[in-house]
Amino acid sequence: MTTLFDSYRLGDLTLPNRVVMAPMTRVRAAAGGLATPSMATYYAQRATAGLIVTEGVQPSPVGQSNPGTPGLHTEEQVASWRPVTAAVHTNGGRIFAQIMHGGRVSHPDTTGMRPVGPSAVPAVGEVFTPTGPQPAPTPRALDTAEVPEHARAYAEAARRAVAAGFDGVELHGANGYLISQFLSSNANLRTDRYGGSVTNRIRFAVEAAAATVDAVGAARTGIRLSPGGRFWGVEESEVPALYTALLTELARLDVAYVHLEATVGEDVLVGLRRTWPGTLIMNPVLPMGPKQTGRAEADHWLGLGAELISFGRGFIANPDLVERLRTGAPLAPVDEATYYQGGDAGYLTYPAYQYAHTA
16 A cells, blocks of 8 residues: 555656645745745755645746745846755755746735736735735736736746756646636636636646646646635636546646645545546645644545645644654644744744654
8 A cells, every 4th residue: 555655756756755845835035036045944954755845936026926925037036046946955855846926816015016817806805915914906807918928927937947956846726826717717707718618717727837848848847726716715617627627638738746735525536536647746635724634634645546645734843744744753733823924933943853852
């Protein structure tokens, strides 16, 4: 029987275990969207994961969602990431950059620009800005002729990611951000080739993935999806058909993996597992929900056919999460107040179990 601690071949990489560090926003970047020495330490501390997927990285200035997040659209940003990837590799790890275009989930106070989206429909809720939470603004609907350049932005960021030393990239197609907005049936009210039918609603995701595959290769391209998720007010009609169609197109592109979130019933997810012939990373619990992924949830999904299991919050307070899972050591609790506060407290200050319990 497959276990979390078996090795796995992902593209050109040999992962020493099946544990993936899920992408988590920590808003510790410096001005200009630059990665920092603290970020290098943070990811290096967690390099025993089979694969690390970074926090969301904006591919363009208008694609920035939150203040304090890093980018991959300038040469200075590329240079700032090189010590991060080098630190992870020195510690024996493998790291993908998550490319995240926020679309309508942004604010002019953060970017200096009006957000863009598939339609002029605002996100539900308040977005983070440099002066605190504010109601999500109404985005500017992209013209048909503009849409391809935003799909290509993922590919351009992927090229920069590889230049910065990343082993690959994950397109953020989940959680109500731009790709997810195009998949949606209430954020996307378009009547052109990018809206309406299932075929049209998946088009932007497929174009972004195809451009990225052309840029850096299929083995370096993954995508994260949240079928049926309702983040930031998105809704999706025809969920099984929508994601069956999308996974069929992604299979033709032979992307390295699909990373699914448990945002819909298990019966639907198991059906999508059957549809998708490639590597599946499964995030077995609802992101930011009341429960964290543990061994039981991981083993359950390995039994259902997932090759890799992603863990989110467990990695924040447990840099040695893989070893704790292996030995059954207790998991340290996370201080939620430090998720987004900046600084090194609650970021670099969680010790490994052996050090926390050595007299």
